[in-house]
Amino acid sequence: MAHTHSATENGKDPAVKKIWRVFWILLVITSVEVALAFLHLETGFPSKLFLNSIFILLTLLKAFYIVAEFMHLGSEVKNLIMTVLFPLLLFVWFIIAFLMDGDSWKNMRKNLAPGTPAKVEAPAHAPAHH
């Protein structure tokens, strides 16, 4: 026990080193996110669309480190990894379907709002006599 005691105390344990490394990675990613947000506020440089894709990618990267290292999933057996990650694939459908639904509602509201000139659909002066 004396040996393991010192291992958790002085931080020379490789596992403890790894934990702190993940901490720094998470901190750096968050700092980069905040710095990019400020850069956009000051200069408007990375366009909003580009910036948002970076934010989402960095968020997924952070999620990966938390789940794989802190929650230890990366070191579990493959069966467990699969049983946890497979159901999450539903999110792919979930996100695409609902966001598209929202976008389509916005367009419908815009096109059907009171005062919006109605679109002329078919040629109005089609040959009327059959």
Add this chain to the structure above:
Amino acid sequence: MDNAVTAKKKWWSGGHSPFSVSYGKLMMWYFLISDAFTFGALLISYGTQRFMAQAWPDPNVVFHSFPLMGHANLPLVFVSLMTFILIMSSVTMVLAVHAGHHMDQKATARWLILTIIGGIMFLSCQAWEWTHLHEVGAWWGRNPFPNHDGSAPLSTNFTDFFFTITGFHGLHVTSGVVLNIIVLINVLKGTYQHRGHYEMVEKVGLYWHFVDLVWVFVFTCFYLL
């Protein structure tokens, strides 16, 4: 726990867990999956409403205050501090789990206490933020924030979702702190030392990291995007 199973097909032939974890830990994982879908549903419905809206408030304008800084314009700074606190408490939690693996009662208790302090700090920050937003007129059903383009608010969706989702997350942090305190009491009583393992610390640890994970997404969805 480390079964000496090497051949692939042996995993499913019985006699041991095919997931190589205890029942309790596996069930914690399944609970977290279901909880992930609950949070996912909340965040995606927020996204749907936001996609649906013609205009939406600018988070950099809404969240620009810091305690004791008066009217200084400091967008993102306070929420970055909250994020830092939660990541930090996640680190102390892993260190508690690690100390538990080494059957180190004192170190486990110490890291758990730090984790609990981190959780309480986060909740205090959230309490301040909610109080501040309430003072400027935001609440469920009340949205005082003009839209990005300067137009008057069209709906209360922004504040409704903000308070519901951060409130639900705060509730998770609260129950996490309560669980951590219960486990800390058991650590101090020597329950796990007597039991021969600190797996209970691992289980609440999984829950605690999940709460941190959810915050990562809440942070992105409400404050960055």
